[in-house]
Amino acid sequence: MPKKIDPAEPKMHIFDAACRVIYEHGFEKTTLREIAREAGLSLSSVQHFFPKQKDIYMYAMDVMLDKYRTRMKRASLEGENSYENAVQRMKQVVHASTEEERMENDIWVKFSMMAVMNADYTEKKDKLREINVEYAESILAMLNEEGYISDADSLPEQTNSLIVFLHGLVFESVIYRSLYDDKTVEKEIRGYLEKLCRLNA
Template sequence: MPKIVDHELRKIRIAEAAWKVIVQSGMEHATVRKIAKESGLSVGSLRYYFPTQAELLLFSMELVSERVKERIHAHLHQPKADPLTAIKDVIGEMLPLDDERRVETEVWFVFSAKALVDLRLRQLNEQVYTEMSNAFKRVIQFLQQVGLVRADLQAEREAKRLHALVDGLALHHLMHPEKLTKQAIIDILQHHLRTLQT
């Protein structure tokens, strides 16, 4: 009986192998040959799923974005008694607070650098940036709706400030994990959210 292959799952496994190669060796060394070896496939088999390296990188980048969005969606559909805890959980999905999120964050920053010179990646990068920006706007609007921020808060400015803070925390932790620990990230985020209340 012929083996049944789940093609979508295979593509995801290849993308995850690409992440591993990128994190270990850098984007410039993420060759099709290395990714094929990491995923346990021949180069020909990999090219069946991704005819070009650009298509593989684009899919890999989209997968990072989709995983983060899925986890955020899950939090939003789990009722929590404390709205502030719910918001911290949502924002936490965008920060490298465990091994999975650390790999995703590393890959995302590498892709973002590559997007400066690759138009296809830049378009996706812009799309995800807009989605993230809108997510932070919704966070601030939610905090306003439940009365957890001061009345004179400028929502647009605070959404941008929160977005910049989260990006900065993620980057600083990746570059200097011993100086900006995971607990420090959580403490800084909690402190920032408290400043919106007074």
């Protein structure tokens, strides 16, 4: 009896290859042929799973969203106070500690720029925004519960401010990687949180 192949396995293999190509060349220079070459597959094999380039981009963004959620959850520290938890959770998003995470951040920056100019990807872009809002809200709610934020009415405004800060720091750390090591990222995050908590004191 022929062995059943999980369709997710070749898709993930192609996804990994696509990420490497996008990381090296950007979306605008990525083609299905280049992805197939990187994956060690024929073009027709890739097109069997992803008939159009848009299909693989959509799949890639879904996988990346799941990876992004996982990174956000990973940094929650049991036994730490909410302030230190906030620092570590924000660092987990901004500072890539592995090559895979650096690739993820780089691709998200490139995807966000591409999505601005291509309405086909608006839904994925908006989904990332929803995840970022939920993440920022959870950090601020945690700080609020322990009294670091005294004005609960300001939380919606602070949520947007936190998202802007994180996006800016991610963008900077991707573009100017050599300037943003672990200590520098943590210093920027602590500086932001200190100002936030001081304003709400």
